[in-house]
Amino acid sequence: MEHSTPSAKILIVDDEPNIVLAIEFLLQREGYRTEKAFDGLQALEVAAAFQPNVVILDVMMPGMDGFNVGQRIRRMPLLENTKIIFLTAKGTQRDKQTGYASGAEAYMIKPFDNDELVTLVNEMLAYG
């Protein structure tokens, strides 16, 4: 499958290693470069160094929660064009609003469909 930026960088943030493992596999298969982080603070560090095009972000994590991480990424000068996708078990309408208010481009609820996630990332990088 072709996509516009073959070497696009994606950061996967989740405190469940097994979920990170699955997403990592799916995106590497597409040819993206991936990095991972297991909590909010780690995510901010990695994001600053890695400068990803897309961040896939869990919400309920120990320490800093995902919404907070999203807002901070939005304020980082070098990450203006970085897209944020929330991938979370929190599925109420209010949660979604909070998510978009925190600077997200997309909001996806766990458990997710593999193909849907891959398509979303691909499209975001193609048209974003």
Added chain:
Amino acid sequence: MGLSLIVGCSLAYISLLFLLAWWVDKRADQGRSLASGPHLYALSLAVFCTAWTFFGSVGRATTGGLSFLGVYLGPTLLAPLWYMLLRKMILISKNQRITSIADFISSRYGKSATIAVLVTVIAVLGIVPYISIQLKAVAFGINTLTHFGEAPPPPPAAFWLDASFWVAIAMALFTAIFGTRKLDPNERHEGLVAAIAFESIVKLVAFIAVGLFVTYGIYSGFGDLFGQAMARPDTARLLSFEGAGMTPFAWNILCMLSLFAIVLLPRQFHVSVVENTSPRHIPKAMWVFPLYLLLINIFVLPIALAGKMTFDAGVNPDTFVLSLPLSQGAEWLALAAFIGGFSAATSMVVVEATALSIMFSNHIVVPLLIKTRRFGREQTLVDGADRLLDIRRVSILLLLFLAYLYQKTVSGAYDLVSVGLISFAAVAQLAPAFIGGMYWKRATKQGAVAGLVAGFAVWAYCLPLPNMAQSGILPGAFVEDGLFGLTFLKPYALFGLSGLDPITHAAFWSLLLNTWLYAIVSINTQPSTLNLTQADLFVNIHKYIGGQDADVLKREAKVSDLRALLNRFLGESRTIAIFNEYETMSGTSFSGQQTAQADLVNFAETHLAGAIGAASARLVMDSVAKAETITMEEVMRILEQTREAVEHGRLMESKNAELKALALQLTVANEQLKTLDRLKADFITTVTHELRTPVTSIKSLSKIILDYSEELDEPRKREYLQILVTESERISRLINQVLDIEKMEANEAPLQLESVDLSALVHHVATGMGQLFAERGATVRITGGDSLLPVQADRDRMVQVIVNLLSNALKFCDPEAGLIEIRLRRQGPWAVLTVCDNGAGIPATKQQMIFEKFTQLHSQATGKPQGTGLGLFITKSIVEKHGGSIRVQSEPGKGAAFEVQLPADV
């Protein structure tokens, strides 16, 4: 200076006062009243400033620095409070025709004669020391003027050579003539009030004149005087608050005593309430009077300092006001100052003795005479009004005689202020019954009696009796060793409370006991009907203004009896005036009537009360007015109505309280339900999230295996499949635990209790988990598990507890060299199981949280939580169901120790 000059000036001054009073009275009779208006009222209140203020404050300031101010700070700081109190006092007194403080308090408690006597005794005995210092001050004033610069004269050989004896005689005569001219308080003593106000001006002007002379005559202004005083250590000390040598507690007590004094001293009550012409004067008095206090106190410290710097110890500091002008040769000023001090003393003695004589004759002499049937039934034509006034005159003489005796035997050895404060403490004993009576309807006569007796007894035991003992009148052993040798009864350190000055100490204990008994006895006794109606009148005076005496008993009397009775006590002309007044007021004529109805009887009694006090008036009236003329049924009906009203009120009150309690319970229950709802919602949210997480991994990874099977190498495939298994296990574990909690909370699974050996159980579980420990390379050590440790427990549940604790320990112990210690022991009635690990420990802030649902810590190994966050919650629930408890002890870096206590089986 010659004695004749001094006596001459004093007599001239007194004549001036008589003249003034006579003139004012005459003007008032002609309807051109002079003695009314707020300024005059405020000046008459300044009768508060006596020889104590004029001479004693300076004396006190030479040793106690600023402490002399406490007595004036109380009334000044508490003026707003005083205002409210005074207004109510005046309204009540006008309504009830009250003539004295004893009358006031006895009226409140159902016109009780006992209380009237009690208050009178307290007031008379309590005030004697106070009057004695006035005599002393005038006497030493004369001595200072006549013998200044000479050696102090030897004690007089006989009483007729003693100045204070003649001062007492003169004061008694003066007061007897001056203070006992009228009977009914509604005929105001305008002359007396005018004279007092005039004296207030004289004493203020005299004192300020001496102050100015000292400050600007001897020294060149305040700067010079204070500068020189600062340069000497003994006088510099007086300028600081520390120099007062008083604790904050003592300051507070002093302020409180002086506030009580300004309200309750018989003479203050007399001028502020009985002589008050209109409550409208109070607001102005509330600032004019404190201003007066300020002015008369400005020069106290300068005079004290100057005296201290001028004289050696040979001159009595209480006389500085006179001796300072004398030392400069200003004899005319010294004489003026003496007249000022004389003013202060006479105004005090006149008003105080008048007020006390009213109380003494109304509440002690008249009731005695009535009881012995010598007065009310007497058939002579002697005018009763004159007889009453005679009684008062005699009581004034007696009072002054008592004061003279006290001064000769006891107070001569003490300075003026110390003696005066004893009286303040005595009068303060009236405060609970007085103030409580005005604001607390529940207060009963019995409570007031108990409080007054106890307070007065403690006062007497702690203040005047030790003084008398030290003067040699009483055996002195009890002062040092306590009564009967009981050390906790030492009068200066009751119940071991030492370190306070005698006044503070006595005021504290007497008022504490007084108030306490007043409250306790009141709560535990039932008021009589009259007590109840009077209580309502005093507490809710605003309802009654302009109304009639609230009296449930209907009384009738023969008009002729009534007329004869009033004649005897009030005189012919007053009686006719009263009957005329009643006719005009009620619009009826009873010229031909034989029987006086209840309202006329009440009307007559109120007027009689003005002359002889409420309690006596009631007693006298009962001799002619019979309540028997109303039928028994009527009395019963009236009482029944009252009782029903009271009962009904009580019922409503209790119903109301019940409703309120019920509403409160509902609110609480509602809150609890809301909280439960919220907890339940939180729980469900958390559980679904906890379930979604493994489901997400399973769904995604199984799809990967399905879709990309050919791309995955064998190890990768195995890894993913292994994850599927563990995550499925995680789900089933979570479901089991949630069901467990549900069951426990719904109490669906009662414990299957049996005798279980905790030791054996721990060994059994540890062995079963041996494989797990070995895999993680952790060592397990069990201590104290050799002997039996039986507990009543549900075996399966207990296994669950031990497994949970051991898996936790395994999870959090040191990843490299894990060590798990299990300790078993018996401690009293408890079997104790402790499980320790050697991991990172639990921060203090998390130690309580970990036992709640879904709180997890992160294991060192992976940096991510393991398990469901329900383990410890379930463990705790099980332990508590067994009647035990669980707690954790941990320090960061030193591992954690979980200790389970279970009731041991015996």
